[in-house]
Amino acid sequence: MLTFLATILSTVFIFLLFPSFKRWGIRTAWAITVNYFVAAGLGWSLAGGMNAVGQSLQAPWILPLSMIGVFFYPLFRLTATCSQELGISVATIATKLSMALPVLVLAVADGMGHISWGQWLGLALAFPAVYLSARSAGGSTSDVAASSIRSLWWMPVVMFLGSGCIDLVFGWYSTDVSLDAPGMQMAFASVPFTLGGVVGLAHQIQLGHGWPKRRDVLGGVALGVTNFASLYFLLLAFDAQLLERAMVIPLLNLSVIVMATLAGMVLLQDRPNQQARWGVALAAAAIGLMMVFS
DSSP states (O other), X not given: OHHHHHHHHXXXXXXXXXXXXXXXXXXXXXXXXXXHHHHHHHXXXXXXXXXXXXXXXXXXXXXXXXXXXXXXXXXXXXXXHHHHHTOHHHHHHXXXXXXXXXXXXXXXXXXXXXXXXXXXXXXXXXXXHHHHHHHTTTOSOOHHHXXXXXXXXXXXXXXXXXXXXXXXXXXXXXXXXXXXXXXXXXXXXXXXXXXXXXHHHHHHHHHTOOSOOHHHHHHHHHHHHHHHHHHHHHHHHHHHTSSOHHHHHHHHHHHHHHHHHHHHHHHXXXXXXXXXXXXXXXHHHHHHHHHHTO
């Protein structure tokens, strides 16, 4: 349970960091690139260095995890762009509703009979909870914003599919026997971060944006430590088998919404409107159902 709570807190902190980058004058693209190298460096160091790299290359998950890693950087950039251009509400809906993909696939793979009716009811409440909470995040939408949403409809679609595939790969291989070896969980988390950093660096060089400034590096370090922690604790949460694999992601997403709402109220004086209150109430009910019937 402590690892699951750590996953929630680190994920919420990522959401708090992104809006702060613009206010602090941090270039998001460079911060994301630095973040991946920091997360990868932490992971490989804790995994055992080059020995862990060699073992990872022989693991059954290296190919799908590498493919996911290639898309880490563009998907993270797209999430940031979507938040800035279309609003936090659209980005949140796209990423949080992506839980449908791993939930359905893992439920079928593990056997639906292991999931109780109470957990399915909690999952059913999750979707309106996510939608209501996310829809209220951006407040009222202007005509210009509405027009932008219609013209950039592909952004949330790509984010939905990308985030869902990432969660599915992590959930699918989270119980693989290869991860029982010392340091392999760290190595598992480090593979996509490494490729994400390489893709990000290549993109920055291609665009000719120059080298990162001191504040970009500091922002990237903060994001990288938090990003690595969120993924590593998520793997531990899967490994703890507190819940069926299919229920971990929705419970995590709902908990993040509740915690982020509370953090916004306390830290940003953001008072949720009626839609947000209904969303948080449904999320709390869904969390309760999934925990009680676990």
